[in-house]
Amino acid sequence: MDPKIVDLPEIPVIGMAIDTVPVSPDIPAMWPRFVARMDEIGPVAEPGVSYGVMEGCGPEAASDARLRYMAAVPVTPESALPEGLSRWAIPAGTYAVLRWPFGEIAQGFDFLYRQWLPASSWTLRAGPHFERYGDDFDPRDPNAILEIGLPVNAKASGT
Incomplete structure (x- = not known):
């Protein structure tokens, strides 16, 4: 159940962003509005793949802390950039990537932040966190697997 540590290149994305709080119903409510506009975006770098990109989140964030969330697709x-949408980038770097069931996404983040990260040889680094939905992902299936990615650095020796 441990995440895989991977080095990723920069991933440019275009999508729809909102300011909200963690685990807000605003996030799943935004996805259908974004999906209706996905055909306006092109070319895409990975057909059928989408991302949820979050800034301002992490284990220290209170449940009422503000975060910026973007439903997006990877682009070239x-x-x-279609009108009304935004362009962001997931920066290149090292990420802990956990495969987790969609219906338990909040528990996946909680596991990474509160159990795995403190016991690992990694520390959280500044940068957006992401959800990656593969081309075989079905949002109607709570057991569908997504990937949760956290930006990490190796802990310094002796810490």
Whole structure:
């Protein structure tokens, strides 16, 4: 159940962003509005793949802390930005990536923040956290697997 440590290149994304709080009903409510606009975005870098990208979250964030959440698709550098959508990038770097059931997404983040990270040889680094939904993902299936990614650095020796 431990996450895989991977080095990722920068992942540019285009999507719909909101300011909200962790585990807010605003997040799942936004996805259908974004899905209705996905055909406006192109070219995409990974057909059928989407991301939930979060800034301002982490184990120290209170349940009422504000975060910026974007429902997005990975794009190529030449992808045009449709009106009303935003362009972000998941920075290149090392990430802890956990495969987890969609219906228990909050528990997946909690596991990473409160159990795995403190016991691991990794520390959380600044940067967005993400959810990656593969081309075989079905949002109607609570057992569908997604990936949760946290930006990490190796702990310094002796810590």
